Amino acid sequence: MSLATQPIRDLRRQLTAGEIRPSDILDDLAGAIESREPALGAYLSFKLDAAKQAADEADLSLPLGGIPIALKDNINARGEPCTCSSRYLEKGYVSPYDATVTAKLKAAGAIPFGRLNMDEFAMGSSTENAALGRTVNPHAPDRIPGGSSGGSAAAVAAGTAVAALGSDTGGSIRQPASHCGVVGLKPSYGRVSRYGLVAFASSLDQIGPLTRSVDDSAAILQAIAGHDPSDSTSLDSEVPDFSAQLDAGVSGLKLGLPKEYFGEGIEPAVRACVEARVRELESQGAEIVEISLPHTEHAVATYYIIAPAEASSNLARFDGIRYGHRSANPDDLLDLYKKSREEGFGPEVKRRILLGTYVLSSGYYDAFYNRAQKVRTLIRRDFSEAFEKVDAILSPVAPSPARRIGGNSDDPLKEYLSDIYTIAANLAGICAISVPAGMVESDGAQLPVGLQILGPHLGEATLLRVAKAAEVAQG
Numbered sequence: 020m021s022l023a024t025q026p027i028r029d030l031r032r033q034l035t036a037g038e039i040r041p042s043d044i045l046d047d048l049a050g051a052i053e054s055r056e057p058a059l060g061a062y063l064s065f066k067l068d069a070a071k072q073a074a075d076e077a078d079l080s081l082p083l084g085g086i087p088i089a090l091k092d093n094i095n096a097r098g099e100p101c102t103c104s105s106r107y108l109e110k111g112y113v114s115p116y117d118a119t120v121t122a123k124l125k126a127a128g129a130i131p132f133g134r135l136n137m138d139e140f141a142m143g144s145s146t147e148n149a150a151l152g153r154t155v156n157p158h159a160p161d162r163i164p165g166g167s168s169g170g171s172a173a174a175v176a177a178g179t180a181v182a183a184l185g186s187d188t189g190g191s192i193r194q195p196a197s198h199c200g201v202v203g204l205k206p207s208y209g210r211v212s213r214y215g216l217v218a219f220a221s222s223l224d225q226i227g228p229l230t231r232s233v234d235d236s237a238a239i240l241q242a243i244a245g246h247d248p249s250d251s252t253s254l255d256s257e258v259p260d261f262s263a264q265l266d267a268g269v270s271g272l273k274l275g276l277p278k279e280y281f282g283e284g285i286e287p288a289v290r291a292c293v294e295a296r297v298r299e300l301e302s303q304g305a306e307i308v309e310i311s312l313p314h315t316e317h318a319v320a321t322y323y324i325i326a327p328a329e330a331s332s333n334l335a336r337f338d339g340i341r342y343g344h345r346s347a348n349p350d351d352l353l354d355l356y357k358k359s360r361e362e363g364f365g366p367e368v369k370r371r372i373l374l375g376t377y378v379l380s381s382g383y384y385d386a387f388y389n390r391a392q393k394v395r396t397l398i399r400r401d402f403s404e405a406f407e408k409v410d411a412i413l414s415p416v417a418p419s420p421a422r423r424i425g426g427n428s429d430d431p432l433k434e435y436l437s438d439i440y441t442i443a444a445n446l447a448g449i450c451a452i453s454v455p456a457g458m459v460e461s462d463g464a465q466l467p468v469g470l471q472i473l474g475p476h477l478g479e480a481t482l483l484r485v486a487k488a489a490e491v492a493q494g
């Protein structure tokens with residue numbers, strides 16, 4: 020069995036016993052990349068030779084010593100490109116610093132070696148908005164891998180990465196994990212430093228792991244979590260041992276089923292698959308409780324005001340002066356700003372900047388932005404009330420399995436609506452995970468579907484415990 024597809028714990032055991040060397044893992048990864056990557060397109064770049072050198076020097080006594088990890092291309096790593104799959108950053112930007120998560124992975128002995136494709140600036144749910152690559156679903160080449168961390172999910176699913184980091188602003192870790200059949204964790208807001216993550220919507224963004232198992236997810240979260248003085252929104256609270264309770268099971272836990280997440284719009288096969296996992300958790304001793312999150316129907320509208328508003332402000336830094344693309348023949352300074360942005364950004368990024376600028380503009384600010392903030396408070400309150408009654412919440416991740424490539428390309432609203440089950444967790448700042456729930460038949464293909472588990476703010480230990488029980492239930 021290829022070392023590239025083994026659990027991190029098994030790799031670590033073999034490494035510390037001297038049965039394998041870190042470069043053996045990289046050799047197996049290189050083989051997998053060579054055979055699968057040309058069709059898959061998960062990577063924007065990778066440096067296996069440099070990684071081998073780092074591997075030779077890896078301190079195997081560290082928790083992730085010798086484990087190669089691939090990064091979504093919006094997470095800075097010193098000396099590497101960080102393109103966000105945008106023409107804007109395609110040429111000329113080499114990162115001068117490590118994001119805190121990159122530094123923490125290195126400090127834990129891991130070896131970041133590759134950059135993974137994504138929707139441009141993390142805006143999208145399909146990886147079709149990528150300007151610099153095209154990633155397909157490893158289960159069906161005519162399907163999207165999901166997005167925006169589509170490269171991360173596809174690489175882990177195809178065995179061309181042991182594990183990867185992604186970012187999740189409205190579902191971008193969980194939804195591609197669901198579509199590719201891997202585990203994707205969005206930590207609670209403030210659990211993981213955002214320093215060095217190229218900002219999309221700063222009040223929603225979180226970095227998290229995409230892995231083949233819940234054990235691996237806990238191991239990586241352990242390495243990247245914790246307070247960081249460089250990110251004022253990272254929380255100065257204790258980081259528990261995320262693996263300690265993993266095998267405690269769900270007996271005695273109360274798990275909520277929000278009625279708003281199982282209604283209209285969900286494909287029957289997806290619903291049946293998720294419900295089968297719910298029944299298994301019940302048979303393991305969990306008490307299943309029907310709950311209500313009454314403001315769910317407003318989540319998409321709220322998110323698509325707040326996220327573009329923050330994006331329009333964050334992306335103002337790309338002005339043709341400081342980073343990346345600069346238009347060649349501007350008439351004057353204003354024209355330089357305009358042309359650099361016009362030439363550098365793709366259509367979805369422009370749409371978000373326009374939307375965001377509009378909702379923040381004088382006269383519309385109160386009607387849209389302020390109102391969205393109020394609804395966000397109501398959505399957050401829905402969850403805090405629910406978590407007074409239950410330990411975690413179970414739901415689908417997306418209404419349908421991975422759609423065909425090109426399917427929604429002229430219908431952004433339809434695409435936005437498919438984020439319905441994932442974005443509320445970001446608006447509320449709570450933690451959430453997608454674990455494989457099974458395969459379903461959809462439009463002639465067998466495709467993976469995820470079960471989403473949502474936990475209270477900083478409730479990752481319980482979240483991972485429920486996730487592990489759901490994973491075990493499937494064998």
Ligand code: GLN
Pocket residue numbers: 141142143144166167186187188189190191192219326438
């Ligand atoms: N699909 C959502 C969007 O397009 C979420 C993206 C994300 O989480 N980065 O904004």
